[in-house]
Amino acid sequence: MSQSLSRRLFAEGIGTALLLATVVGSGIMAETLAGGNIAVALLGNTLATGAMLMVLITMLGPVSGAHFNPVVTLVFAIKRDISVRDSALYVVVQIICAVLGVWLAHAMFDQAIVQSSMKIRSGSGQWLSEGVATFGLVFTILATLKARESFVPVAVGLYITAAYWFTASTSFANPAVTIARSLSDTFAGIRPSDVPAFIAAQVAGSLLALAVAGWFLHSTKDVKA
Template sequence: MKNKSRYFLSEFIGSCFLVMIIVGSGLMAENLTNDIAVMLIANTIATGAGLFVLITVFADVSGAHFNPFVSVAMTITGKLKKRLLPFYISAQILGCMLGVALANFFFEHQIFELSTKSRDGVYIFVSEIVATLGLIMIIFGSMKSGKITVAASVGLYITAGYWFTSSTSFANPAVAIARTFTESFTGINYLNTPFYIMAELIGMIIAIFIVKKLFLQKN
């Protein structure tokens, strides 16, 4: 039980700070400029830097997943015990929800507010499939090189993903749910959230197939 509480707390705090960074930096950018490109640059830098730090800090405790589909992928491939999966997913979702509430509060918004930011279309759906597929492949492909390599790889990939995908690479269902509750340019309309999560699920499934072929087969 002691280890479970450590894992829960690690994933909860990490997920909370991740969403605080994503949403908070977006709200700060909106306060400082009307230029969407500048907003996205600010949001991108903060998110990439935050991911590097959070993964480095929490990797040795819980693995620093901060993402239900990463945890599911780890479970399917035998790198996370099945009995721990509910603790991870609940911690990640609750952490993300606290993160968006705090970020909204910091910038004098309602603690929870439904986003009207539309993110729909088949091009965005396919983009989010690719974003999630790439994230999970990069995690598994860099794991043997140590936590600093994983942290740098994930941080840099998501930094790039903000710009090469039309979905801006959420690649995380807990983050997608949380971002439904911020009325800012980082938000997502609740009508679009289920399609993001569906796309992420498809991306995860494809990624697991590739990961097993590339990184988990014995020579």
């Protein structure tokens, strides 16, 4: 059944807000409890984020598609699965609610609501990592939709869990997440001046994934096991 635009936007908004509250909140909690062990802190941050993604995509996917990510919305707009108007509204809601999710995390941990990150995330390795992370995320979504649509929540959650560890940037792979995390001077933060390069790499990775998936999935559509 087709969902009204207001319901879809609400789903995108609450999903993105909860995702960012999880990313930032679990980062604060993990850093507090890890006693200076960065690997343990990252593991806690990773597990919480991957688990929350699976939950959010499962429950909100049937309503809005559970994008929670401007580049995912961009890809589906290019594929004409969502209109230009609706995709623009999705992106606006994703960014606003990502920021609200960060502020919610700050409030829960009795931190200053408005912050600006001082955490440097720059350099060719970081930019390449964001391109790779976003390529993998979008390719995972598109390929899993074709192979086994019901498995998308698990596939995305597992992919992000892995990408936190195999990429130097810890896999932001999402412009709304990147913007919002620049407003948190915590474990999950990113310096605002580093945001544009991250977003450029994310857009490039998503478009490359769309092109590769278009060729790969089309070329294998008639192949039988």
